[in-house]
Amino acid sequence: MNGHYASLLHALLPEASLVLGALLVLGFDLFSGRRNSASARLSASVIIGLLAIAAAAYHACDAGVGGNAFKGVLVLDSLGLMTRLGALGLAALTLAMAPGVVRLRHPAEYVAVVLFATTGFTLMAVVQQLLVAFLAIELASLSLYILAGFDKHRPESAEAGLKYFLFGGISAAFLLFGFSLIYGLTGSIEFTEIARQLQVTQGNTLLVVALVMILVAFGFKAAAAPFHLWAPDVYQGAPASSAALIASASKLAGFTLFVRLFWAGFGPVAGGTGLTTLPGWIPAFVIVAVVSLVLGNIAALAQTSVRRILAYSAIGHAGALLLGVLVAGRFGPASLYFYAATYGLATVGAFGVIAVVERAGRCDDLGDLAGLYRRSPLLALCLLVFVLSLAGIPPLAGFFGKFLVFSQALKLSGLAGTAGWVALLAIAMSAVALYYYMLILKQAIVVAPRPAAESAIKVPTPAAAVLVLTATLLVLLGVFPSLVLQLIH
Amino acid sequence: MSTLPLLSLVVFTPFAGAAGLGLLRGASPAASRALALIFSLSTLALSLVLLGGFDPARTAPQFVERHAWIAALNVNYSLGLDGLSLLLVLLTGIVTPVALLASAKAERDSRLFGALFLMLQGAALGVFLALDFFPWFLFWELSLVPAFFLIKLWGGQGATRAAYQFVIYTIGGSAFMLAGFAALFVATGTMDFNTLAQLAADGSLAQKLAAFGGGNWTKVIFLGVLIGLAVKVPLWPFHTWLPPAYAEAPTGASMFLTGVMSKMGVYGFLRILWPIFPGPLHDASCWLLALALGGVVLGAWSAMRQTDLKRMVAYSSINHLSYCLLALFAVSYATGRAGPSSEAAAAALSGTLLQMFNHGLSAAALFACVGMLEARTGGKRGLHEFGGVRTAAPIFAGLCGVAMFSSLGLPGLNGFVGEFLIFRGVFGLNAWAAAIACLGLLATALFLLTFWQRVFHGPRAGATTGVFADVQPGEYLTLVPLVALMLVLGVAPHLLTRLINPLVTAWAGHLTLP
C-alpha cells in the first residue's frame, strides 16, 4: 500500500505544489500584504503563484511518462504531461500579465483561486477514473465561477459569475447522473474497466441516456452549442484575465479529459463515422460539432462587442475541437492537443490585449479598439498575431491546429464519411469566421482613433512581456509545429 | 541585288522619322513639317531604287528578307515585293507626301501630326510588303492607331464617333481574321502567305482544314478572314464606318485613308484570301458578286444623294473599290468553269490593279480639292453652298476637273484604263454582273457631274461670293503631281502595266480549282 501512496504522491506532486503555492500566497498576503498597496500585493502574489506553477511544471516533468499510476486512477502519458504543462503555461501567462493591468480588491485570493483552478486542470489532464475526474472538474469549475465574479466593481462580473455557476451546477448534475449510470451499467469507475465491460454489453437504452447526459455536461463545460448560452455573458462580464483562463487552460484540460473518457472509456460504443451506424456517441458528437460550428460562427457575425465575438468564436472553435476528439480515436490526440493549446495561447493573448486596453478606458465595443495602431503599436501588432492565429492564417500556430484536425478528418474516409463533410463545413466556416476577425483587426489597425480616446496606451512591462512571448510562441509553433507534435505519441 | 535590306528600309524609315519627331521636343511647326515631308519622301526615293532593281518578268517576290523570329509560332520576319506590292508602295510614296503637303495648314501640333502620319505610312508599307501573317497583322493593326488619332484629334465635329466606329469595325473584322489564321496555323503549322498559298494550290490545305472539324469549319474560317478584309475595303454592307470616317478626318488624313488605306483591304483580298482560299472563295463568289455589285451600284447612288461633298467623295470611294472586288470575284466565279477565258481574267485582274492605283490618285486629289474649298470658306463643304468657282478660281477648277473626270473614267485620263479593263474582263467572265455594274457607272457620272456643275459652274453664289483665292503656290505642290500623273498614265498606262503584266498573266494562267 505504501508504494502506492508514494507513487500517488509522485504523480500528484504538481497538484500538491499548486495547492501549497495557493496557501503560501494567502498566508504571505495575510501576514505581510496588509501594509502594502494593492498593486504590490498583486505582484508579490503573482510571483509566488508563478513560482508554484514553475515547481508544478518541474514536478510534472519529473513524474515523466510512466504509464498508469495509483492502480490506474491516473495515467502519466505524454498527453497528460503535455496537457499539464500546457495548462500550467497558460495559467502562468494569465497570472503574469495581471500586475499593472487587472485591478483587484483581493489580489492574493485571486491568485490563490487561479492556482486552485489550475490544480483542477492538471488533475483533469491525467485522470482516468470517473470519481476523481468529477472531483477535478468540479474543483476547476468552482474556482472558475469565483474567478468570473471576482470583479466586484462591475455588476456584469457578478452576473457572469452567477450565470456561470447556475449553468455549471446543472451540468455537474448531468455529469454526475451520467457517471452514476455508467457505474451502474459497468460496475466500475475506471475508464479501462468500463471499456472492457462495454465491449461485452449489448446496446442498452440506459447507456444511451448515460452517454447523452455526459455529452450534455461536457457540452456545457466546453461551451458547445446548443449548451453555450452562458459563454457570451461570462466572456463579456468576467474580468479579462479570468475570461482568458476560462477560455484557454480550462478548454485544454477539458478536451484532454474528454478524449480519455470517450476513447479510453467509451471507445467500444463509439459507433461509426457514417450516419448509418447510429448506436454510439459519434453521431451525437457530430451533431453537436456541426451545430457549434454553424451557430458559433454565424452568431459571431452579429456581435458588436469584442468579448462576445471571442465568445462566439470560442463556440465555433469548440465545434472544431469536437472534430478533433473524433479523429483522436484513429490518429491519436496530438492534433487535438495542438489545436486546443494554440487556441488557448491565442485567446489568452487576445484577452491580454483587451485587459490592457481596458485599463486605459473601455474595451467593450469593437469601436473601443479604434486606432489601436496609433495608441500602442505593440498591442496592435500582438493583436494582429492573436486574431490571425484564431482565424487560422498561416504561418501562425492556429492555422496548423486547424490544418491537422481537418486533414485527419478528411483522412478518415475522405468524403465518404461524415467526418469529411464536417471538416469541409468547418473549413467553410473558417472563411465566415475571417469576417468577424477582420472586423476586430479593422478597428485596431485601419480605423483612426476616436477623438475621446486618442491617448497612447502604456503597456506595463509584465503584460508586454507576456504578450510578446505569446505572439512569439504562436509564430514559432506555426512555423515549427513539430516542436510540440513530436512530444505526443 | 544589293545586300542592303531595302524593304526594311522602306518600311522603317517612316517609323524612324516618327520617332525622331516624337523626340524632338522643341522643333518648330515649320521644321516638324519639313522633317515629316522629307521622311515621307523617302518611300518615293527608295521605291525608285526598287524600280531600278525590279524584274517584272519574275512573278515570285523579290528583294526577299527572311529572318527567323518567333520559333514557337513558326513566325518569320519575312518581307518581299512583287508587282502588286511595288504598285502600292509607289502609290504610298506618292500619296503620302502630297497628303502631308495638303495638311501643311493643320494649325496645331504639327509635330504630333507628322509623327502619326509617318507611322501610318510605315504601317501601310509594312502591310504591302510583309509575307508572313504575323508581321503583316502587326502592321495592319498598327495602322489603326495613327489613323484613329488623326481622325479623332484633327477631325470635325463628329470625329470622335467616326474614329471610334472606324477602329471598332476594323478591329472587329481583324479579330475574326486572327481567329481564322489561328485555325490555319493549327491545321498547317505555318502562317506564311506563300507556303499557305502553295498548300492551297495543291489541295492539301483543304484536306488539313477539313480534318479538324469538318467542312463547315473551313467555311467559318474562310468567313472569318473574309470579314476581316471586307470591313477594311469596305465591301458592302460592311461599309457604314467609311463615310463618317472619311468625312470627319482632316484633309490629309482623308487623302491617305482613301488613297492608301483602302487599298490595304483589296491587297489583302489579292494576297491572302484569293490564293489561300480559292475553293471557298469560288463557292461564295456568287454571293460576293452580289455584294460587290451592291457596293458598285448603291455606293454610287448613295453618293448621288449626298449634299456633303466629302461624304459624296467617300461614297464614290466605295463605288470605285467595289469595282476591284467585282473583278476579283468574277475571276473567282469563273475559275474552274467551262470556258473561262484567261484573257478576260487577265484583263479583269490588271484592271483591278490599275484601278487601285488610279483610284488612289483620283480620290486623294478629290479630297484635296474639297479640302481646299473648305480652307477657303471656313469649313463649308455643302453641295449647295458654292457656285461659280470656275470664274473665281479657274486654275483650281481646271485641276479639280481633271481629278473628277479621271474619277469618272473619262478616256484619256488614267481612270478610264482601269475601269475599261475591269468591264472588259467582267463581261467575259460574267456578263450579267457587268451589266448591272453599268448602273453604277451611270450614277457615278451623274453625281460627279452634279458636283462639277453645282460647285464650279453658274454664277458665283453662296460661299464663293466673297474673296476666293485661286490655287496657292503650296497647293500646287499637292495637286499638280497628282493631276500630272493622271494625265501621264492616261496616255501611257503601259508605264504601270509593264510592271504587273507578267504577274497578272501568271495569275490568270492557272485558273483551276485544286
Added chain:
Amino acid sequence: MNALPWTIYLSFAGSALALVAGARSAANARWVALLTALAGGVVSLFAAREFTPGPGLQTIVNLPWIRELGIRYHLAADGISLTMVVLTGLAATAGILFSWNIKDRAGEFFALYLALIGGVYGVFLSADAFVLFVFYEIAIVPKYFLIAIWGSKNREYAAMKLVLYSFAGSAVMLGGLLWAYGAAGGRSFALNDLAAAAVNFSRGDQIGMFALVFFGFAVLAGMFPFHTWAPTGHAAAPTAASMLLAGVVMKLGAYGCLRVAMPLFPVGLAFWQPAIAWLAIAGILYAGLVALVQDDFKFVIGYSSVSHMGFVLLGLAAANSQSVAGAVLQMYSHGIIAGLLFAVVGRMVYERTHTRRLVDLRAMPLHRLLPFAALTFVIAGLASMGMPGFSGFPAELTILIGTWKTSPLWALFAASGILVAAAFTLRAIQVSFFGTTDKSVPASAVDHRPFEPITWAEKAGTVLLVAATVYIGLKPDALLNWITPALNSPLFQAALKGGTP
C-alpha cells in the same frame, strides 16, 4: 537558379526593415522597399540567366519541415514559375515606384506590400502543396490592410469582400487538397507524390477533388461568376496594390489551377473542361461588356482584368501545350499591362484630378494637361487590346491557336472577346484622355489648376513596364522557350493529352 528563394527571404526581410525604417521617415521606408523589390527582380533575372529550360520542376531547396505529416520545405522552379517570378519582380518594382508619394503610415504600407510580394514569390516557387498553400494564405491578409487603410472610396467594403473571397476560395481549395492528401495515404504533400497517388483515385473522387481545388484557385483568378471581388477590390485599392492585385495576385489563382489542380487530377480536368471553358468565355464577354458601360475609370480597368483573365482560364481549359503556354504568356502579359493601366488611372490621373468618374474626366482635356499620362495610357490600352507588337498579342494568338485545337467554337467566342476588349479599351482611351478635343481652346486657357508634373518615379515605372511588354511582344520566344519545355513534363502531359474532352 539557387538564388531564387532569396526573392522570398529578401522580401520578408525588407518588409520587417521597412516597418522599422518607416518609423523614422517615409523616405527611408520607400528606399528600403525599392531596393528590396529591385533586389528581388535582379535575383530573378540572374536566376533566369542560369536557368536551363526543361521539363519538370528543378529543385532548389528540399528540407524536411514537418516530419509528422511528411511535409517538406520544397522549393523548385520550372519555366512557368520563372516567368511568374520575373513578372513579380517587375510588377513589384514598378508598384513601389508608383507609390512613391505615400506619406501616411509609409512604413506599414511598404511592409505589408513586401510581405505580399514575399508570399507571391513563395507560391510561384513551391513544389509542395502545403508550402504553396501557406504562402498563398500569407498573401491574403496584407491585401486587406493595403486596401482598407490606403484605399479610396468604399475601401473597407472592398477590402473585406476581396479578403473573404480569396479566403473562401483558398478554404475550398484546402478542402480539396486535404481530401487528396488523405486519400493518398497522408504521407506527403509534394506535388509529384500527390500526382502519383492520384492516378489510383476513383473517377468520382478525382472529379470532386479537381472541382474543389480548381474552383478554389479560380476565385482568385477572377473566374466568372466568382469575379465580383476583383473590380471592387481593384477600384478601391491604392495604386500599387491595384497593380499587384491585378498584375500578380490574380495570377496566383491561375497559377494554382495550372500547377496544382490540372496535373494532379487529369480525369477531373477532362470532366470539368467544358464547364471551365464556358465560364471563362462568359467571363471574357460579360466582364468586357460591363467594362463598356462603367462610369468609374478604375472599374473599367478592373473589369478588363476579369475579361483578360478569362483568356487565361480559357487557355487552361483548352488544355493543350499551345493553349496553356499561351495562358502563361497571357498571365505575364496581363500582369504587366494591368499594372500599367492601374498606374495611369490610379496614380497619374486620380491623384491629380481626384476623380475617377469618366464624366468628370471627359470635361478635362487630359491629353494636353497630362500628355505623358495620355501617351502611357494609349500604349497600355493598345497593349491591352491585343495590338501586335505588345505582349498581349502573341499571348492571345497562342491561346486562340490552342483553343482551336480543342474546340473551334470556343475559339470563335474568344475572338469576339478580342473585339469587346478593343471596344471598351478604346472607349476608355477616348473618353478619359481625349474627351475634349476642342481645338479652339488653347491648353493654357483651360480652367483647371495645374497638375503637379509627372515625377521621375512614375516615369521610371512606366518605362520599366512598357519595355517589359514591348520586349515580350516582339520576342515572345524569350518566355515561350521557358514555358513550352516546362509543359513537356510528364505531370503536365498527363493533363494535356491532346486536350480533347
